[in-house]
Amino acid sequence: MTANEIREAVLSILSDIAPDEDLSQLKDDVAFRDQLELDSMDFLDIVMELRKRYRIQIPEEDYPALASMTSTVEFLEPLLKDA
Amino acid sequence: MYDTIIIGAGMSGLAAGIRLAHFNQRVCILERHSVIGGLNSFYRQGGREYDVGLHAVTNYTPKGSRRGPLTRLLRQLRIRWDELALAPQVGSEIAFRDARLRFSNDPELLASEIAQSFPSQKDGFCSLVASIADYDRLGTGGFATSARAEVARHISDPLLVEMLLCPLFFYGGAREHDMDLAQFFIMFRAIYLEGLARPLAGVRLILRKLADRFKSMGGELRLRACVDRIVVKDATAEKVVLEDGTELAARRILSSAGWHETMELCGPSHEARMIGGLSFVEGICVLDAEPRRLGHDRTIVFFNDSDRFEYRNPDGLVDLRSGVVCSPNNFVYDEPLAEGMIRLTALANYDRWASLDESDYRLAKLRCYDQVVASAVRFVPDFRSAVIATDLFTPKTITRYTGRQRGAIYGSPTKRHDGRTHLDNLFICGADQGLVGIIGTLISGIAIANQYLLE
Numbered sequence: 001m002t003a004n005e006i007r008e009a010v011l012s013i014l015s016d017i018a019p020d021e022d023l024s025q026l027k028d029d030v031a032f033r034d035q036l037e038l039d040s041m042d043f044l045d046i047v048m049e050l051r052k053r054y055r056i057q058i059p060e061e062d063y064p065a066l067a068s069m070t071s072t073v074e075f076l077e078p079l080l081k082d083a
Numbered sequence: 084m085y086d087t088i089i090i091g092a093g094m095s096g097l098a099a100g101i102r103l104a105h106f107n108q109r110v111c112i113l114e115r116h117s118v119i120g121g122l123n124s125f126y127r128q129g130g131r132e133y134d135v136g137l138h139a140v141t142n143y144t145p146k147g148s149r150r151g152p153l154t155r156l157l158r159q160l161r162i163r164w165d166e167l168a169l170a171p172q173v174g175s176e177i178a179f180r181d182a183r184l185r186f187s188n189d190p191e192l193l194a195s196e197i198a199q200s201f202p203s204q205k206d207g208f209c210s211l212v213a214s215i216a217d218y219d220r221l222g223t224g225g226f227a228t229s230a231r232a233e234v235a236r237h238i239s240d241p242l243l244v245e246m247l248l249c250p251l252f253f254y255g256g257a258r259e260h261d262m263d264l265a266q267f268f269i270m271f272r273a274i275y276l277e278g279l280a281r282p283l284a285g286v287r288l289i290l291r292k293l294a295d296r297f298k299s300m301g302g303e304l305r306l307r308a309c310v311d312r313i314v315v316k317d318a319t320a321e322k323v324v325l326e327d328g329t330e331l332a333a334r335r336i337l338s339s340a341g342w343h344e345t346m347e348l349c350g351p352s353h354e355a356r357m358i359g360g361l362s363f364v365e366g367i368c369v370l371d372a373e374p375r376r377l378g379h380d381r382t383i384v385f386f387n388d389s390d391r392f393e394y395r396n397p398d399g400l401v402d403l404r405s406g407v408v409c410s411p412n413n414f415v416y417d418e419p420l421a422e423g424m425i426r427l428t429a430l431a432n433y434d435r436w437a438s439l440d441e442s443d444y445r446l447a448k449l450r451c452y453d454q455v456v457a458s459a460v461r462f463v464p465d466f467r468s469a470v471i472a473t474d475l476f477t478p479k480t481i482t483r484y485t486g487r488q489r490g491a492i493y494g495s496p497t498k499r500h501d502g503r504t505h506l507d508n509l510f511i512c513g514a515d516q517g518l519v520g521i522i523g524t525l526i527s528g529i530a531i532a533n534q535y536l537l538e
């Protein structure tokens with residue numbers, strides 16, 4: 001997957017978790033927590049959706065990498081390069 | 084072999100089922116009754132649709148809010164805010180003999196009512212609210228201390244203490260006289276800081292949403308499937324056996340039937356009987372007009388006819404000193420309900436009701452209905468001449484349809500916050516895990532599923 005495709009994939013997960021949010025306004029460099037008020041349960045859901053959809057495991061120590069769109073895409077690129 | 088078997092298709096069981104099915108587990112929900120919903124189900128009688136419970140959904144936050152239990156559970160269950168179509172309350176009231184306080188979904192109203200009726204308590208109320216706003220809704224620990232002590236720390240007028248506690252006890256008190264501190268914080272936020280709402284179509288809309296979601300993700304729901312026992316082998320729950328003899332095996336079992344009820348399914352144990360527990364009668368009056376035409380415009384009225392509110396198992400069949408009057412019509416809907424309706428709740432004694440024989444029971448129900456209505460109209464406009472149909476259910480009714488011991492709507496007085504049991508693959512969720520009410524038990528199902536069943 002390209003960086004752009006990964007971004008779309010993450011957006012699709014976010015719109016699944018927070019269907020009432022208008023994600024077209026999402027700022028890639030600002031933490032999800034601050035923009036969408038995602039809590040720890042929501043972050044766990046991002047991890048589980050990634051596992052469900054792309055069969056990738058993300059160990060707990062890597063969760064901070066999922067803080068914003070930019071850092072998430074960066075983190076996922078090597079993991080999803082063959083997906 | 085299922086990944087998880089869930090006992091009970093009430094709020095908590097359905098919520099847990101959705102979480103597990105969404106993440107590809109093989110899940111089966113077993114429900115003893117022929118309809119889903121448990122303590123918050125619905126039924127049809129004399130051509131009319133009735134809700135069993137549902138006065139109001141607590142924890143209302145308007146569309147677009149990103150905080151609070153309602154947002155959290157919508158996200159976890161992948162439900163859009165609009166799908167629940169919640170209409171906020173018009174406004175409610177705490178009505179004691181010598182004082183009245185109105186409150187609504189705007190917390191400022193209650194604060195200003197207190198400032199007016201209890202001027203010396205104004206600052207105390209603010210500090211109480213501040214201490215609650217800080218509290219983490221799902222925090223554990225500190226469950227042992229008293230709600231009464233906490234309120235008294237901020238508020239010195241005993242009448243105001245009683246008035247503030249009354250709605251919280253009625254809508255979530257599993258034990259007599261007092262409430263665990265954490266439960267108090269949760270209830271205070273749920274009712275006074277967030278607020279009350281109702282979907283136009285009542286509880287069946289919520290239930291249909293949940294069941295559809297569960298099934299669309301491959302979950303299996305079996306009605307009229309009463310679990311007779313859980314077969315235990317080497318400290319592990321091996322399988323369940325249904326009343327009709329069917330045996331079903333699963334790696335894990337999650338029970339929403341209640342703590343004692345679940346222990347009873349595991350075999351003889353001193354945990355298999357509930358001690359204490361509070362129950363209620365619920366009267367339903369169908370009216371030939373909207374309640375507001377009769378001068379009744381409040382959503383919910385919590386009443387008590389003296390300065391001291393006693394929340395306990397009454398000595399007689401029912402406690403006529405206090406109660407709750409709810410009008411499902413008095414929410415801000417886009418269109419009116421088909422008929423006017425008033426629902427009445429009063430504390431009731433399970434043992435008294437259970438000891439009556441069939442004809443005494445029927446007679447007692449009729450008498451009780453009249454008494455409860457007469458008690459309520461001391462605090463709301465008299466609507467009796469507008470009543471065209473009635474129903475009343477008792478602690479016995481609740482036990483008959485849900486299997487809940489002692490008709491205990493809020494479950495056992497002792498809660499099991501960690502959701503674990505003596506068996507390593509048997510867990511409990513719902514009212515006995517500690518969170519009560521519709522929103523509370525939905526969150527309970529989600530939390531226990533996430534914590535133990537999703538790995």
Ligand SMILES: Cc1cc2nc3c(=O)[nH]c(=O)nc-3n(C[C@H](O)[C@H](O)[C@H](O)COP(=O)(O)OP(=O)(O)OC[C@H]3O[C@@H](n4cnc5c(N)ncnc54)[C@H](O)[C@@H]3O)c2cc1C
Binds near residue numbers: 138
């Ligand atoms: C009259 C009344 C008014 C209420 N009003 C409100 C209100 O206004 N607002 C609010 O938020 N809450 C209200 N509640 C409370 C709220 O409905 C409950 O707290 C909540 O629904 C409990 O959900 P639960 O999942 O914990 O348990 P339950 O709903 O009891 O779910 C357990 C399920 O398990 C099933 N079961 C039990 N044993 C077995 C077995 N052996 N095999 C198979 N299935 C079994 C039962 O049939 C039931 O469906 C009210 C309740 C009542 C009765």
